[in-house]
Amino acid sequence: MTTTSSSILPSELEDLVALFDVRGTDTPTPDAEREAALASPRFGTVFTDHMARISWRQEDGWLDRRIEKYGPLQLDPATAVLHYAQEIFEGMKAYRHDDGSVWTFRPDANAARFARSAHRLALPALSVEDFVGSIAALVRTDAAWVPSGEDSSLYLRPFMFASEAFLGVRPAAEVEYLVIASPVGPYFAGGVKPVSIWVDEEYHRAGPGGTGDAKYGGNYAASLLPQQLAADNGCDQVCFLDAATNTHLEELGGMNVFVVMDDGSVHTPELTGSFLEGVTRSSILRLATDRGHEAVERRIPLTEVVEGLADGTVREIFACGTAAVVTPVGRLLGSTFDRQVGDGEPGALTMEIREQLTGIQYGRVADPHGWMRRLA
Incomplete structure (x- = not known):
């Protein structure tokens, strides 16, 4: 290549x-x-x-x-x-x-x-x-x-x-x-609103050695039925687990996912080749580090998140992508659990990162990493 x-x-x-x-x-x-x-x-x-x-x-x-x-x-x-x-x-x-x-x-x-x-x-x-x-x-x-x-x-x-x-x-x-x-x-008419996420434990968007890390239409076609099932369960979006073990978070239908812990550290699933490396994702990792937060890429067990939402060790969850930039998650559901994220409102760090990132994109705040390119 x-x-x-x-x-x-x-x-x-x-x-x-x-x-x-x-x-x-x-x-x-x-x-x-x-x-x-x-x-x-x-x-x-x-x-x-x-x-x-x-x-x-x-x-x-x-x-x-x-x-x-x-x-x-x-x-x-x-x-x-x-x-x-x-x-x-x-x-x-x-x-x-x-x-x-x-x-x-x-x-x-x-x-x-x-x-x-x-x-x-x-x-x-x-x-x-x-x-x-x-x-x-x-x-x-x-x-x-x-x-x-x-x-x-x-x-x-x-x-x-x-x-x-x-x-x-x-x-x-x-x-x-x-x-x-x-x-x-x-993306959010009338203000940013938390979304509800259905964790699908039956279907997978992609698997090891497949096309998951390519921005390829077939991956999105594979997400449509699970997205439909998420809607049937009253949710806005679907979250996929890894195909190898069916236990670790990977990504949403079209967005990467982040988990904020009670110590302020920001965690996101590590790149395995089976889901997309988002440009917004990598930008948020940099901005979180700039703000003094530990930014961690690792395998994140679903059980850790579900239990963390119950005992308070998981403070915020948000998704990110080009269309919505940063999307707060207010509720996480699955076939055996239903957890509210924090108080159900957008998390403080979620909104701070969103405001900084959109501020850079629209020229309202400084662009310390030179990410913006003038076209016209």
Whole structure:
């Protein structure tokens, strides 16, 4: 696997954006319609006027970098992704700061994970330069779509799929990479609310040696039935246990999980290869350490958490991911237990970390680690 890992300088970003041929839409969204969408954005239902795209051919490599009109893809019924699920994706956001500039958060980390996912799914590696350049080119083209409301942002979805038309179990010789964007509002309308979590002891999202640490659609498809069962039990989300022993916490359907102990230490399941290494997760580990808390990555037994909620040694639980950033957990349920987390309200450290992280993303507080990258 060949990838480029670097911190791209602002002057270099200009050169990367220039590689993309902008083929503007002939049917731009009217200003009034766009403003109405931005006034009440809904996750993943309204999309900007354009999308970024790069094609790959086995004999030629990556070619035809362009920004083109957002629209349907024409696929042959034999397109490989429809039969063998050879695809990956990422999730990130663009944030409008008070001065009108537009920034994104740790794009190099998303680019590196995208390359790791590609390697696991036998897809061609996309360089950090092409990844970041495609995002910047799209955001600059559709900059008017970046909302400026409180905790609103432009959600970015880079993805890659096997586009070759063939029936046969082998890596595709033709691949398409695209980036689409959707304006989104605050994850928690009306304020941050604790969620209830169902711990599934029957199904697993992924197992050892599988695709769990790749951001791959099949992992999410595997989580849908357990998520449905969680809803049947009155819960907002599902938490999976490890497939090998069925005893240790791993992750939620689409988020990593953290446990705060009564001594102030912050614990999260160690990376085993069977669940995703979240960019938000690694950022929280750094911020917790900066704040003087011991940050621990280890295997966390479910029994320890259940008992800790009963005797007070577990003080807070929260989940994290790109969409919700930090989500407090107020209740943990399973087939044999039902525990309230603390007093059922968002924990103090949970909210402090959330405020600091979102503050960095929106330019409201200092960015000590240089995580933000200006796009426009």
